[in-house]
Amino acid sequence: MKRLWIDFETKSLVNIKNSGLDRYATDPSTTVLMLAWALDMDVPQLWQPHLGPMPAELRAALLDPTIQLCAWNYNFEKDILEFVLDIRTEQPRWYDPAVLCGYMSLPIGLGRASDALSVAGKKIHLPPDEGVKLFSVPKKATKKMLANGSPVFYFKDWDSNPEQWEKFCEYCKQDVVAEREVHFAATAINSPMTAGEYEAWQLDQRMNSAGVCVDMDFVIKGQKLAKDESEQLLSHMKAITGCDNPNSGDQLKAWLKPKGYPFDSLDVEHIEEALKLNFLVDEVRQILELKQKLGGSAYKKFQSIIDRISSDGRLRDQFVYHGAHTGRWSGRGVQLQNLYKPDKAASKVAAAIIAAIRAETLVDGMFPGIDVMTCIASVIRTSFCAAPGKKLVVGDLAQIESRVLAALAGCQAMISAYKNGHDLYIEFMSWLLDKPLTKENNPDERAYGKVVILGSGFGMGPDKFVDYCATFGLVMPRDSEDPDEVTAVKCIKGFRDKYKEIPTYWRDVENACKDAVKYKKCIYVKGVVFDGRNPRVLKLKLPSGRYIHYFNARLVKKKKFDKMQECLCYTAYDSKGVQEKDLYGGLITENIVQAVARDLLLNGMLEAEKMGFKIIMTIHDEIVAEVPIDSPLTEHHLYDAMSKEPEWGCGIGLILAAEGYEGQYYK
Numbered sequence: 115m116k117r118l119w120i121d122f123e124t125k126s127l128v129n130i131k132n133s134g135l136d137r138y139a140t141d142p143s144t145t146v147l148m149l150a151w152a153l154d155m156d157v158p159q160l161w162q163p164h165l166g167p168m169p170a171e172l173r174a175a176l177l178d179p180t181i182q183l184c185a186w187n188y189n190f191e192k193d194i195l196e197f198v199l200d201i202r203t204e205q206p207r208w209y210d211p212a213v214l215c216g217y218m219s220l221p222i223g224l225g226r227a228s229d230a231l232s233v234a235g236k237k238i239h240l241p242p243d244e245g246v247k248l249f250s251v252p253k254k255a256t257k258k259m260l261a262n263g264s265p266v267f268y269f270k271d272w273d274s275n276p277e278q279w280e281k282f283c284e285y286c287k288q289d290v291v292a293e294r295e296v297h298f299a300a301t302a303i304n305s306p307m308t309a310g311e312y313e314a315w316q317l318d319q320r321m322n323s324a325g326v327c328v329d330m331d332f333v334i335k336g337q338k339l340a341k342d343e344s345e346q347l348l349s350h351m352k353a354i355t356g357c358d359n360p361n362s363g364d365q366l367k368a369w370l371k372p373k374g375y376p377f378d379s380l381d382v383e384h385i386e387e388a389l390k391l392n393f394l395v396d397e398v399r400q401i402l403e404l405k406q407k408l409g410g411s412a413y414k415k416f417q418s419i420i421d422r423i424s425s426d427g428r429l430r431d432q433f434v435y436h437g438a439h440t441g442r443w444s445g446r447g448v449q450l451q452n453l454y455k456p457d458k459a460a461s462k463v464a465a466a467i468i469a470a471i472r473a474e475t476l477v478d479g480m481f482p483g484i485d486v487m488t489c490i491a492s493v494i495r496t497s498f499c500a501a502p503g504k505k506l507v508v509g510d511l512a513q514i515e516s517r518v519l520a521a522l523a524g525c526q527a528m529i530s531a532y533k534n535g536h537d538l539y540i541e542f543m544s545w546l547l548d549k550p551l552t553k554e555n556n557p558d559e560r561a562y563g564k565v566v567i568l569g570s571g572f573g574m575g576p577d578k579f580v581d582y583c584a585t586f587g588l589v590m591p592r593d594s595e596d597p598d599e600v601t602a603v604k605c606i607k608g609f610r611d612k613y614k615e616i617p618t619y620w621r622d623v624e625n626a627c628k629d630a631v632k633y634k635k636c637i638y639v640k641g642v643v644f645d646g647r648n649p650r651v652l653k654l655k656l657p658s659g660r661y662i663h664y665f666n667a668r669l670v671k672k673k674k675f676d677k678m679q680e681c682l683c684y685t686a687y688d689s690k691g692v693q694e695k696d697l698y699g700g701l702i703t704e705n706i707v708q709a710v711a712r713d714l715l716l717n718g719m720l721e722a723e724k725m726g727f728k729i730i731m732t733i734h735d736e737i738v739a740e741v742p743i744d745s746p747l748t749e750h751h752l753y754d755a756m757s758k759e760p761e762w763g764c765g766i767g768l769i770l771a772a773e774g775y776e777g778q779y780y781k
Contacts, residue, residue: 211297216436231299235291318435325430337416460492498780509752509774521767523619532769539563570609573700576602620699718756
């Protein structure tokens with residue numbers, strides 16, 4: 115099949131990158147500046163609309179369904195073709211090398227990807243005041259220009275800046291070269307996307323295109339209440355501190371430090387720790403409490419939703435395929451994967467809080483012990499709803515990570531508990547405390563059991579476990595002389611004693627990785643192939659057939675636990691840049707478990723689509739579908755789809771279950 119590689123440069127009076135899917139259709143100022151293109155390995159050519167119409171050969175290739183269209187982050191090119199040039203293309207025609215890079219855990223930015231793969235034809239990096247910023251972003255006219263009849267906003271172009279324009283043209287053509295070379299360099303590593311992964315990407319595109327309906331009345335009212343409360347809190351803080359802007363971390367720290375505040379940070383964790391101190395003066399404590407009420411950015415998602423909503427009231431393009439190293443989806447825009455974790459007390463009165471927001475009557479003190487900001491952040495999920503005449507059906511894979519871990523490690527005690535429908539959290543705590551417990555009568559012990567099962571499976575030690583418990587609102591002492599007290603040391607040791615196969619699995623996968631790299635061979639461990647034959651990348655082939663990738667995996671001598679040891683390291687490419695990371699048994703196990711859990715989620719999504727569910731979101735281990743309100747499809751059908759064992763899972767010992775709800779609003 116022939117390939118047409120393309121790359122657009124455009125200009126627009128408004129910031130269209132953050133708005134809805136129909137952004138180009140609703141913004142008539144969007145104009146094509148140039149289009150670089152090349153058929154297969156031809157030298158890239160450039161079409162500049164101001165010099166003449168689109169070349170016939172280019173138009174014919176764009177319209178030819180037998181030619182594959184290729185572009186980096188192709189949605190931009192696809193949308194420009196459709197909404198600006200009126201050339202409609204079907205999504206299956208497109209190939210995006212950034213998707214292959216994402217699948218391989220390489221950077222999904224063209225410049226960083228070409229650096230990571232050391233390609234010869236790299237992306238050109240123009241100075242900040244040239245290229246895109248010079249020609250694509252509007253400039254504001256001066257008073258003198260306005261007096262001479264200039265519009266308020268104008269653009270630089272080929273006439274005003276001819277030398278920079280020539281560089282911009284070369285920049286555009288070189289992008290085509292870089293995209294093509296990155297594709298071939300990534301393909302040469304011989305880790306192609308499986309048919310299942312291509313299907314996953316297609317599903318991702320359908321989900322992003324469908325979007326989720328937004329209750330804008332709730333969003334606008336919630337935002338107004340949050341802004342009003344924020345202004346009151348800041349006014350109160352200003353009156354106490356005298357700071358011009360008490361929301362400025364630097365200003366507030368400068369005020370707090372001389373008064374005994376012991377930390378250099380004002381993040382949530384440090385404020386919580388400071389408030390435990392009994393030597394703080396009253397005004398410092400008051401400011402910290404006000405800062406706590408002011409909260410993080412949870413309520414700011416309202417503005418993010420408003421900025422990105424499409425004209426039909428739906429929020430689209432919020433999910434990134436293979437955004438995490440393990441293959442899980444990550445978020446963009448509103449960041450739906452990072453919604454505020456509801457306050458426990460607020461959850462109990464959620465319906466009343468929602469009603470108060472809708473009535474615009476929510477005030478501080480309405481719900482004792484829960485401030486306004488916490489109330490609003492705790493119910494922000496209500497922003498997302500079913501469209502008129504539709505309902506949401508939501509399913510969540512129950513305790514999926516511990517179920518997958520139990521199966522891969524062959525932990526019979528866990529597998530038996532799940533198979534027989536036992537509550538694993540209660541079962542573990544009954545064993546640990548050596549006394550009968552029930553879910554109904556021992557909620558506190560069950561809460562401890564939950565964090566133990568969720569937190570101990572990947573090699574976490576007692577110190578880290580104490581911090582982990584705190585994220586669940588549980589205070590866990592590290593150790594105690596009281597044999598009946600629940601402590602981190604007791605929980606971690608108990609977990610490893612009761613479920614002995616799991617620590618063994620940590621050691622097995624670490625040794626398999628080390629030996630695969632050292633001897634450049636394949637090693638099989640309980641459903642996973644550790645492939646170290648390629649010196650550039652260690653690949654872990656999962657039961658589903660896809661891979662986890664660790665680039666530049668190597669063995670080095672390091673001092674750990676006060677002695678020199680042979681450690682495994684690799685090069686990670688993430689949002690923070692290029693990092694050298696250690697690879698050890700607990701982390702390898704966590705990666706494998708989360709990757710298999712993601713593959714099970716994907717299988718459930720595909721099975722749900724076969725049943726007729728329209729999937730509009732996936733958040734962590736959840737599937738959110740939208741169906742007609744009179745549809746015979748229910749949450750139980752979704753549970754069945756999610757609990758269906760895939761063909762590749764047969765023989766692993768998976769015991770799957772799902773739970774959820776259906777209704778008009780996400781919660």
